[in-house]
Amino acid sequence: MKITTWNINSVRLRLPLVLAKLTELDTDVLCLQETKTQDEHFPAEAMAKAGWPHIAIRGEKSYNGVAIISRLPLTDISHINWTGRVDCRHISAVVDGLTLHNFYVPAGGDEPDRDKNPKFDHKLDFIAEMTSHFLQQQPSCSVLVGDLNIAPLAEDVWSTRQLRNTVSHTAIEREMLLALIEQGGWLDGVRAHFGPKELLFSWWSYRARDWAASNRGRRLDHIWVSTDLAHQVEAVTIDSAARGAEKPSDHVPMMMTLRP
DNA sequence: ATGGCAAATTGAATTTGA
Numbered sequence: 001m002k003i004t005t006w007n008i009n010s011v012r013l014r015l016p017l018v019l020a021k022l023t024e025l026d027t028d029v030l031c032l033q034e035t036k037t038q039d040e041h042f043p044a045e046a047m048a049k050a051g052w053p054h055i056a057i058r059g060e061k062s063y064n065g066v067a068i069i070s071r072l073p074l075t076d077i078s079h080i081n082w083t084g085r086v087d088c089r090h091i092s093a094v095v096d097g098l099t100l101h102n103f104y105v106p107a108g109g110d111e112p113d114r115d116k117n118p119k120f121d122h123k124l125d126f127i128a129e130m131t132s133h134f135l136q137q138q139p140s141c142s143v144l145v146g147d148l149n150i151a152p153l154a155e156d157v158w159s160t161r162q163l164r165n166t167v168s169h170t171a172i173e174r175e176m177l178l179a180l181i182e183q184g185g186w187l188d189g190v191r192a193h194f195g196p197k198e199l200l201f202s203w204w205s206y207r208a209r210d211w212a213a214s215n216r217g218r219r220l221d222h223i224w225v226s227t228d229l230a231h232q233v234e235a236v237t238i239d240s241a242a243r244g245a246e247k248p249s250d251h252v253p254m255m256m257t258l259r260p
Numbered sequence: 261a262t263g264g265c266a267a268a269t270t271g272a273a274t275t276t277g278a
Contacts, residue, residue, distance in 0.1 A: 009277085010267060034277085036268070062268050063276070107277055110262090119276095149278070168278055205278070206265035220278080250266080250277085 001096060001258045002027040005145035005221055007104070007203075007251035011035040011067065015043050017245060019050050025239070025255055028071045029095055033104040033147040035065035042067065056093045064088045066102045066146070070095055080133070083125045098258075099139065103130075103146030112170045120167060123149070127176045134184030139226035143258075144186060147251065148222050152177045153191065155199050156219035168218060186224040189256055193236040203251045204243050211243055223256045234259045 004027040008014050011032055022030060030052065035042065037059045044055050052069045056077040059065035065088050068074060074093040082090060089104045106126055109119030127150075150173045154160035163169040181188055194200055201217025208214045225233060235257040242252040 013267075034267095109276090110278080166278075203278080205263090207263060207278095209264060218278080247266095 001029075001098065001260070002255055003029045003031070003100070003143055003145065003223065003258070004253050004255040005031045005033075005102070005147075005223060006253040007033040007147040007221060007249060009034050009036070009249040009251070011037055011065075012041065012043060014247070014249060015046060017242075017248075019046060021239075021242070021253060022047070022050055022052055022069070025237075025253065027255055029100065030069045030253075031100070031102040031145045032067040032069065033065070033102070035059050035067050036062055037065055056091050058088045058091045060088045064104055066091045066104055068093050068095075068100060068102055072096050082129050083122060089126075097141060099142040101142065101144040101146075103144065103148060105146065105148045105150070107149050108167045108173075110167060112165060112167050112172075123167075124172065124176060127173070127180055131176070131180040131183055134180070134186070138185040140185075140228050142226040143189075143229070143256070144222070144224040145254075146222065147220055148177065149220050150174065150177045151218040151220055152181075152188075153196075153219075155197065156191075156201075158199070158201070158216040158218070163218070168220060181224065185227055187227050187230050189223045189225045189230075189233050190219070190236050190238070190254060192230070193233060193256075200238065201240070202238060202254055206250050221251055221254055223254055225256075225258070229258065232258045232260075 108123035114121035202221035204211040
C-alpha cells in the first residue's frame with residue numbers, strides 16, 4: 001500500500017501536475033491539502049479517468065480544503081471540526097483496513113505570540129486538541145498525514161538557529177508536536193525511516209530566487225503511523241524534484257509504502 | 261518590521277500562506 005501526501009496549493013490550477021504525479025508515483029492513495037476548491041468544482045472526473053475513482057473531499061472557496069484520492073474503495077468517510085471551526089482542515093476514511101487521517105493544520109500567522117496573534121493561538125489550540133483526541137482514542141492500524149505546518153526537529157529546517165523565532169519552528173510548536181506524536185500513539189514514520197541526522201525538507205519558499213541553490217527548506221509535511229504499524233513501513237520517498245516543476249506547489253509530495 | 265513570491269477573490273488591491 002502506497003500513501004502519498006501533498007500540499008498542492010490549488011488543485012484546479014495544478015490538476016495536470018496531480019494527474020502526472022499519480023501515475024509517476026504509482027500511489028494507491030493521494031492525500032491533498034490546500035485544494036482551495038468547493039466540492040462541486042473538485043476535478044473528480046479527471047482523477048477517476050486516470051484510475052483513482054474513489055474520493056473523499058472537503059473543500060471551501062479560496063482557503064484550506066483537503067482531499068483523499070484513492071484507487072481502492074474508501075469507507076467510513078468522516079471529519080472533525082477542530083477548535084469548533086467549520087474550515088475544511090481534516091478528513092478521514094478507511095482504505096483496505098487502514099484508517100487514514102488527512103490534516104491541514106493552521107499556518108499560524110507571523111508573530112509567535114498567542115496573546116498578540118490569534119492565528120498562532122488557533123494553531124496551538126488545534127495541536128492541543130489533536131493531542132487530547134488521540135490520547136483518548138489511541139490509534140491502531142492508522143496513518144496520519146498532512147501539512148502540519150511545524151518542523152519539530154533541528155534537522156527539519158535549514159537553520160534551527162535562524163528559525164528559532166519563526167512560526168513553524170518555535171520552541172512551543174516543536175514541543176507540542178513532539179508531545180502529540182508521543183502521547184497520541186504515533187510514530188513519525190518519515191523521520192524514523194531516514195534516521196535522526198539527515199536534513200529533511202518538504203517545503204521551500206516561493207520567495208527564494210533559486211530554491212535549490214539556497215535550499216532553505218523546512219519539513220512541514222508529515223506521515224505518521226500508529227505504533228502498531230511501525231514494523232510495516234517499507235519505504236519512504238520525498239519527491240524533492242517536484243519543487244522544480246513548471247508552476248510548482250511550494251510543497252513536494254511525500255510517499256510511504258507499507259507492507260501487508 | 262521584514263521578506264526575493266504565489267494564489268484566490270474581487271475588480272488593483274487585499275488576504276493568506278510560512
